[in-house]
Amino acid sequence: MKSRNHSISAVSEFLLLGLTDDPQLQQLIFILFLCIYLVTVLGNLLIILAVISDIHLHTPMYFFLCSLSINDICLSTNTIPKMLINLITQNQSISYTSCLIQVWFVLVFTGLENCLLAVMAYDRYVAICHPLRYSTIMNPFWCLLMVLFSLVLSFMFGLLHTLMVLHLSFCTDIKIPHFFCELAQLLKLACSDTFINDILVYFASCVFGGIPISGIIFSYTHIVSTVIRMPSIGRRYKTFSTCGSHLSVVSLFYGTILGVYISSAVTNSPEKTVVASVMYSVVPQMLNPFIYSLRNKDMKEALRKLSSSVWVALRWHSNSIKR
Template sequence: FPPNSSLYLMEPEFLLLGFSEEPELQPLVFGVFLSMYLITLFGNLLIILAVSSDSHLHTPMYFFLANLSFIDICSTSTTIPKMLMNIQTESKVITYAECITQIYFFILFAVLDVFLLSVMAYDRFVAICHPLHYTVIMNPQLCGLLVLMSWVTCILNSLLQSLMMLRLSFCTEVEIPHFFCELNDMVQLACSDTFLNNLVMYFAAVLLGGGPFAGILYSYSKIVSSIRGISSARGKYKAFSTCASHLSVVSLFYCTMLGVYLSSAATQSSHASAVASVMYTVVTPMLNPFIYSLRNRDIKRALKALFVKETLHGQLS
């Protein structure tokens, strides 16, 4: 920061404006987001417990699903608790260190979501296009390596983006028109030159967002070609049903994210962008367990067995 300027402070004060400044609406906002957060935690935790407790679900597809559920829990836990605490304490303040930490973990888990969805698309591609070699190709070592590489890549990207934020200076009081510290918003609010930050941010978005999305599109183009080659209608339905849930999650995640940036670009309203971003930051992680469990017999069976086991254990104890 410039040493002799009254416009700067060593520790600028950040204010999360949230969705509404109306005091009478705060209990409603608190109740809605607390409910969505608890549903997200409970639903994704059930998926993890079901996969870990049932040996029939110890397959690559459910291994990746359990990882996705864990990431969804972490992603919502990065943003929602701070917002709920601010509403409860009637404070909008978030410290500089908290803001940088929130940016780091939000980018980490958001990009991990993208990577896991692309890995799951590759898993479905191998299962449908190369069924005879599935167990050989998707061996435990490869599955673990794919998840590990995703984590390492996303950790390095988050670290780079966070370090880039540290080079920026901010004015005395920074009002963030959002319910959490979002990277793009924070860069735009900086008082110093942001050219390098924007360059790194957009390059990472194209590389780490567009690359996996291209992989998903390629996988599904091959999947569709393979399904069209199946002669029986029953065989086509069975093949498609194995990737229907994943396709639904991919569509929900990318469509909501695309909708957020298109709407913000069209309206130029930060408040509208904050409201729209709830779709992919909160609603999508909340709906994922329902999408994967409602039409999945294996998950339903595992959850039923889990509940029966816990009930019997409770009765015996």
């Protein structure tokens, strides 16, 4: 058991070391992450507005896509702005309470993204394997219930881990080698025994990660089986292409998480681990809107209509001011 130098009440703040302590690199990182955050927020907002404004997109698939976009905005907003503020003020501190809140929100939104990707895979499974029953199975009430259930499950998942951190005590070393408060990093700083926390993390990861991944694999196994049995090659391509965007997002999300685990396993360098963590906490949220807008004809058309409407509204407003 680790030695206990301070009680938990003595810890009032942590220090977020960020990605580098080089002043010149910090300026570059600030510009880079500011651009990433703006692109993430604007890109996902465009997806949400396009779906809301186009009645042809009022379907379960795009409802789940809207939910994913909202979640991506929330996840990025929970981590990046604090990092940007720290870079501007040159103040690396974050209060103990704020750190725990950030841990909780990261777990909630990461868990919700995990669940939403599984729900979206189930939606594609029903649409392709049971097309005649699609409108009955994926009715508005059931779709809303699945999203709410995912949210509640993620809420409890994050709350459980955060409450367990409250029972830990921390030593004089309160430096977190990261740009946000991550659960794994907090557990490394604890002076008290983290055995129960570690077991809970592994168990929750297996259950909370294993079930959605199993659901995605199950869905696409049946989708591929159904598509292969289709007589027309053109129909096969058209049917499976509707899953292309979702498959790309799933590969990006789980691929980056796998990269983080591999990086943590093969290296003891905190710097390399935190760079790997950027890949799952920042990059997928930024790229998701591009993946769906570039690979989806309906989304392209909706975005075109939205941009045209905005342009007309801006011209009308400009003319009215001149008058």
